Amino acid sequence: MYDVREWRHAFKLDPNKDISEKDLEKVCESGTDAVIIGGTDGVTLDNTLQLMSRVRRYAVPCCLEVSDPDAIAPAYDLYLIPAVLNSKNTTWITGAHHKAVKAYGEWMNWNEIVMEGYCILNPDCKAAQLAEAATGLDDDDVLAYASMAEHMFKFPVFYLEYSGTYGDPKLVEKVKTVLEDTVLFYGGGIRTAAQAAEMARAADVVVVGNVVYENIHEAVKTVRVVKQTGL
Numbered sequence: 637m638y639d640v641r642e643w644r645h646a647f648k649l650d651p652n653k654d655i656s657e658k659d660l661e662k663v664c665e666s667g668t669d670a671v672i673i674g675g676t677d678g679v680t681l682d683n684t685l686q687l688m689s690r691v692r693r694y695a696v697p698c699c700l701e702v703s704d705p706d707a708i709a710p711a712y713d714l715y716l717i718p719a720v721l722n723s724k725n726t727t728w729i730t731g732a733h734h735k736a737v738k739a740y741g742e743w744m745n746w747n748e749i750v751m752e753g754y755c756i757l758n759p760d761c762k763a764a765q766l767a768e769a770a771t772g773l774d775d776d777d778v779l780a781y782a783s784m785a786e787h788m789f790k791f792p793v794f795y796l797e798y799s800g801t802y803g804d805p806k807l808v809e810k811v812k813t814v815l816e817d818t819v820l821f822y823g824g825g826i827r828t829a830a831q832a833a834e835m836a837r838a839a840d841v842v843v844v845g846n847v848v849y850e851n852i853h854e855a856v857k858t859v860r861v862v863k864q865t866g867l
């Protein structure tokens with residue numbers, strides 16, 4: 637499934653973390669809609685390619701979420717490109733992107749590029765710190781970023797990112813009400829199947845990351861509950 641509109645669940649694997657063959661098999665055979673390879677720090681061409689080639693042994697779509705242009709390589713199914721809408725530094729909204737398109741433009745297949753309008757809400761996560769995210773937002777600020785993602789930038793994805801902490805399901809629900817075409821991704825702090833189900837009632841796509849490395853059994857359980865939960 638190379639169309640994010642058809643997704644409900646994705647795992648995000650960090651190329652800077654170790655995962656055993658057994659656990660990787662559980663992730664890839666879980667029934668998830670996609671494996672996203674991405675992280676904020678320690679992302680290199682070597683570790684992303686290594687993880688990608690291991691994921692490639694399975695049928696699941698394998699996507700690169702680009703955080704470092706040096707780690708870009710061909711052979712992913714999709715390239716997810718974050719633009720941090722609540723960044724205080726234009727580098728993370730258009731700057732790094734401009735540089736990368738100058739460098740890679742002629743090799744880019746735009747049909748494989750999926751822009752993600754990020755709104756990062758956990759001030760302590762590495763992504764917030766790197767991207768200098770203005771995290772002290774009230775609900776109306778977040779709703780405005782969501783509307784900008786859909787109506788001004790026409791981004792296919794709006795990503796509510798709480799990386800490392802569990803977010804506010806009520807806010808996720810509110811954000812969903814202002815989006816029509818743009819797909820709402822929720823990610824952050826999902827450690828149980830019950831939390832995954834709660835966020836699946838509000839968001840189009842639930843992204844599960846760190847729990848893969850902490851509790852693979854619970855991580856895999858999130859797939860079935862998300863798929864069974866209606867929006």
Ligand SMILES: CC(C)=CCC/C(C)=C/CC/C(C)=C/CC/C(C)=C/CC/C(C)=C/CC/C(C)=C/CC/C(C)=C/COP(=O)(O)OP(=O)(O)O
Pocket residue numbers: 650674675676677701702703704705708709710715717718719720728729732733734736737740743744745754761762763764766767797799800845846
């Ligand atoms: C043939 C060929 C090579 C084709 C490919 C062409 C191609 C795809 C070109 C891409 C061009 C392009 C526009 C690239 C973008 C370049 C770029 C660097 C953009 C900036 C990205 C950005 C805003 C990064 C900031 C950080 C961020 C939002 C990262 C996303 C991942 C994330 C949130 C991970 C969460 O992990 P973390 O917070 O680190 O949590 P842990 O504590 O668990 O690690």
Ligand SMILES: O=P(O)(O)OC[C@@H](O)CO
Pocket residue numbers: 648797798799800801822823824825826843844845846847
């Ligand atoms: O690692 P967690 O906290 O599950 O977050 C998932 C993802 O949104 C990170 O970009």
Ligand SMILES: [Mg+2]
Pocket residue numbers: 650675845846
């Ligand atoms: Mg992570």
